[in-house]
Amino acid sequence: xxxxxxxxxxxxxxxxxxxxxxxxxxxxxxxxxxxxxxxxxxxxxxxxxxxxxxxxxxxxxxxxxxxxxxxxxxxxxxxxxxxxxxxxxxxxxxxxxxxxxxxxxxxxxxxxxxxxxxxxxxxxxxxxxxxxxxxxxxxxxxxxxxxxxxxxxxxxxxxxxxxxxxxxxxxxxxxxxxxxxxxxxxxxxxxxxxxxxxxxxxxxxxxxxxxxxxxxxxxxxxxxxxxxxxxxxxxxxxxxxxxxxxxxxxxxxxxxxxxxxxxxxxxxxxxxxxxxxxxxxxxx
Numbered sequence: 683x684x685x686x687x688x689x690x691x692x693x694x695x696x697x698x699x700x701x702x703x704x705x706x707x708x709x710x711x712x713x714x715x716x717x718x719x720x721x722x723x724x725x726x727x728x729x730x731x732x733x734x735x736x737x738x739x740x741x742x743x744x745x746x747x748x749x750x751x752x753x754x755x756x757x758x759x760x761x762x763x764x765x766x767x768x769x770x771x772x773x774x775x776x777x778x779x780x781x782x783x784x785x786x787x788x789x790x791x792x793x794x795x796x797x798x799x800x801x802x803x804x805x806x807x808x809x810x811x812x813x814x815x816x817x818x819x820x821x822x823x824x825x826x827x828x829x830x831x832x833x834x835x836x837x838x839x840x841x842x843x844x845x846x847x848x849x850x851x852x853x854x855x856x857x858x859x860x861x862x863x864x865x866x867x868x869x870x871x872x873x874x875x876x877x878x879x880x881x882x883x884x885x886x887x888x889x890x891x892x893x894x895x896x897x898x899x900x901x902x903x904x905x906x907x908x909x910x911x912x913x914x915x916x917x918x919x920x921x922x923x924x925x926x927x928x929x930x931x932x933x934x935x936x937x938x939x940x941x942x943x944x945x946x947x948x949x950x951x952x953x954x955x956x957x958x959x960x961x962x963x964x965x966x
Contacts, residue, residue: 702953708946716762723756728911736929746931748922754935761913761936765943768829768907768914769895773887775833776840776894781883783837784844785871789852798841806838810897818906828907832894843886847879854878881958888951892944899940915940 715722724744731751739746745754787798805813817831851857852875860870899916901907908914910921915936922932 699953699956701949702957705946705949705951705953708942709950712762712943712946713766715759716766719759719762723753723759725753725756727756727760727913728752736925738929739931745935746929748918748929748932749925754918754932757913757918758915758935758939761915761918762939762943764825764908764912764914765895765899765916765940768825768832768898769891769947771829772832772836772894772898773891775830776836776890777883777887779834780837780840781844781876784841784846785848785875785879787841788845788848789867789871789875795845799845802838802841806842810835810893811900814897814901815904815906818901823906823909825908825912828898828901832898832901835897836890836894839890840883840886844879844883847882848875851875851878885951885955885958888947888954892947892951895940895944895947 720727729752731747734743734747734751736749737743737747737751743753743755745758748754748757783798783802787795808816813835814831817834818827821827857870857874860874865874898907899914899919902914902916903920905920908917910917918936919933919940922929922936926933
């Protein structure tokens with residue numbers, strides 16, 4: 683009689699997705715550079731050298747100089763803080779407003795749901811760039827106003843996502859048990875539903891950071907975001923537009939930094955979604 687092979691009873695360790703590992707490493711390096719940027723900058727942020735105007739990359743200036751003779755590498759390193767602040771700050775604003783609205787709409791339903799969702803439909807019918815322009819055109823542009831405007835633009839998306847998750851979670855037995863215990867609505871929303879609704883919200887937030895950064899860069903490019911002489915990446919690309927054929931390194935420095943950051947956050951978000959979704963983990 684053939685021997686039956688022994689079954690290994692030890693549970694398998696879940697392997698983290700490669701995209702999550704790579705994205706976390708890249709994003710960590712970018713955040714570290716953003717924090718240490720002012721210390722690592724080889725030159726002062728606004729130091730001008732007219733005699734070195736539009737100088738190509740060299741040993742002294744790794745990414746060349748811009749139209750005022752300022753070091754592009756120093757400005758890219760210093761601009762990481764404002765660019766990341768706009769992405770993460772705007773996402774935090776959209777979460778702070780959209781998540782409570784989605785919870786209330788999905789749990790209470792009825793006329794409350796109708797009022798909230800019809801307002802969301804009106805906002806979401808406008809393209810994000812148009813809505814951002816409408817908000818910023820009635821006020822003086824600044825960093826924090828750009829953060830608030832971009833965050834407000836993405837409130838409808840976070841509201842709809844939170845509402846859909848709330849509708850699903852509200853049918854679970856533990857929610858019915860909480861209702862039977864006559865718990866308050868706010869207790870059920872923030873102590874029962876919200877902790878179980880976080881995984882998809884966190885994943886969407888990670889991906890939403892990239893959209894917020896790109897929209898903030900576009901608003902800066904159009905002149906309604908961060909104003910000169912700031913070193914925001916979008917503003918740097920806008921200022922370098924007249925010199926794109928003569929000095930492409932100005933656009934290349936800020937554009938490459940923005941692209942690498944977006945790729946890192948997208949990898950992190952995709953890996954996080956795969957790690958938190960058991961169906962994707964089993965398929966992998």
